[in-house]
Amino acid sequence: MVLKQLSLINFKNFDSKKFELDRKINCFVGNNGIGKTNALDAVYHLAFGKSYFNPIASQNIRHGEDFMVVDGVFEKHEKEEKVVVSIKKGQKKVIKRNGKIYDKLSEHIGFIPLVIISPADRDLIIEGSETRRKFIDGVISQSKATYLHQLISYNKLLSQRNSL
Numbered sequence: 825m826v827l828k829q830l831s832l833i834n835f836k837n838f839d840s841k842k843f844e845l846d847r848k849i850n851c852f853v854g855n856n857g858i859g860k861t862n863a864l865d866a867v868y869h870l871a872f873g874k875s876y877f878n879p880i881a882s883q884n885i886r887h888g889e890d891f892m893v894v895d896g897v898f899e900k901h902e903k904e905e906k907v908v909v910s911i912k913k914g915q916k917k918v919i920k921r922n923g924k925i926y927d928k929l930s931e932h933i934g935f936i937p938l939v940i941i942s943p944a945d946r947d948l949i950i951e952g953s954e955t956r957r958k959f960i961d962g963v964i965s966q967s968k969a970t971y972l973h974q975l976i977s978y979n980k981l982l983s984q985r986n987s988l
C-alpha cells in the first residue's frame with residue numbers, strides 16, 4: 825500500500841498544503857517548527873482518525889480556525905482509496921472512505937496499517953506493563969478486527985464492573 829497524496833486544510837500550522845509523495849521513501853526536511861512532525865501526524869490521522877501526540881481533537885485545528893481537513897489518497901491492492909478526516913469545533917469527528925462516512929471509527933482501524941516511531945517509545949521500556957500492553961493491543965488490533973471488538977467490549981465491561 826502507498827500513500828500517493830496528502831492534502832491538509834487548517835491542520836495545525838498548515839493553512840492549505842498538498843504533498844505529492846513518492847512510492848518508496850519520502851523525507852521531510854526543514855527548519856525547526858516548519859511542520860515536519862505535524863505532516864507525519866496528519867498521516868497518523870488517516871490511519872487512526874486522531875493525533876498521535878494530542879488527544880484533544882480540536883487542538884489539532886489551526887489556531888483561529890474552526891475546522892480542519894486531512895485528506896489522503898492511497899493505492900491499495902491496485903485500487904485508489906481516498907480517506908478524509910474532518911473535525912469541526914463542537915461537532916462529531918467525521919471519517920470517510922471513498923465518500924462514505926464510517927458509523928464507527930473502529931471499522932476503519934487496520935485499513936491503513938501504520939506504526940509511528942518516536943522518542944516517546946522509550947516509555948515501552950521505562951514505564952510499566954500497561955504501556956506495553958496498550959502498544960501490543962494497538963498493533964494486534966490493526967491486523968485482527970475481532971481482537972479490537974473484544975478489546976473494546978472488555979474495556980467497557982471492566983469500567984462498568986469497577987464503577988459497580
Ligand SMILES: Nc1ncnc2c1ncn2[C@@H]1O[C@H](COP(=O)(O)OP(=O)(O)O)[C@@H](O)[C@H]1O
Pocket residue numbers: 835836837838854855856857858859860861862863883884885886887
Ligand atoms: N493547532 C495549531 N495551530 C497552529 N499552529 C500549530 C498548531 N499546533 C501546532 N502548531 C505549530 O506547529 C509548529 C511545530 O511543528 P512541528 O511539526 O513540530 O515542526 P518540526 O518541523 O520541527 O517537526 C509549532 O510552531 C507549533 O506552534
Ligand SMILES: [Mg+2]
Pocket residue numbers: 860861862
Ligand atoms: Mg519535529
